[in-house]
Amino acid sequence: MVFNQKLDFANNMQLSMTLAALSLGLWWTFDRSRSGFGLGLTIAFLATLVTQLLVYNGIYQYTSPDFLYIRSWLPCIFFSGGVTVGNIGRQLAMGVTEIRHKECLDKMHKD
Numbered sequence: 001m002v003f004n005q006k007l008d009f010a011n012n013m014q015l016s017m018t019l020a021a022l023s024l025g026l027w028w029t030f031d032r033s034r035s036g037f038g039l040g041l042t043i044a045f046l047a048t049l050v051t052q053l054l055v056y057n058g059i060y061q062y063t064s065p066d067f068l069y070i071r072s073w074l075p076c077i078f079f080s081g082g083v084t085v086g087n088i089g090r091q092l093a094m095g096v097t098e099i100r101h102k103e104c105l106d107k108m109h110k111d
Contacts, residue, residue, distance in 0.1 A: 012066045012073065019076035027083045036086050043082030044075040 009015040027037055048070065054060040055069040066072050 012071070016067075016072040016076065019073045023076045023080045023083075026080050030087055031083055036083055039086045040079040040082040043085075044079040047078040047081075048075045 009018070023040075027040060031037070051060070051074060052069050055062065055065070062069070062071055064071075
């Protein structure tokens with residue numbers, strides 16, 4: 001059974017608010033840290049700013065911008081990406097720390 005259903009939103013504001021709620025839900029489910037929230041907000045702000053500069057200078061163009069040269073849902077996507085990449089980086093860093101700790105313990109036991 002294949003589910004292929006398109007969600008129809010009345011306007012872009014409804015889509016943006018739904019994505020904002022899903023973005024916060026993603027952060028709440030997988031992170032819940034101040035640093036993760038701050039990283040998400042920082043990435044969303046900076047990436048949206050860069051995107052606006054690209055559109056303003058004519059390097060990139062949206063067919064129907066609805067929020068200061070860009071689509072209103074874009075910051076929500078950047079926020080989710082920042083939280084996701086932050087969690088991946090944290091997990092990778094914890095893995096490296098555990099490997100170093102294990103190597104240190106192995107050296108101590110050999111001596």
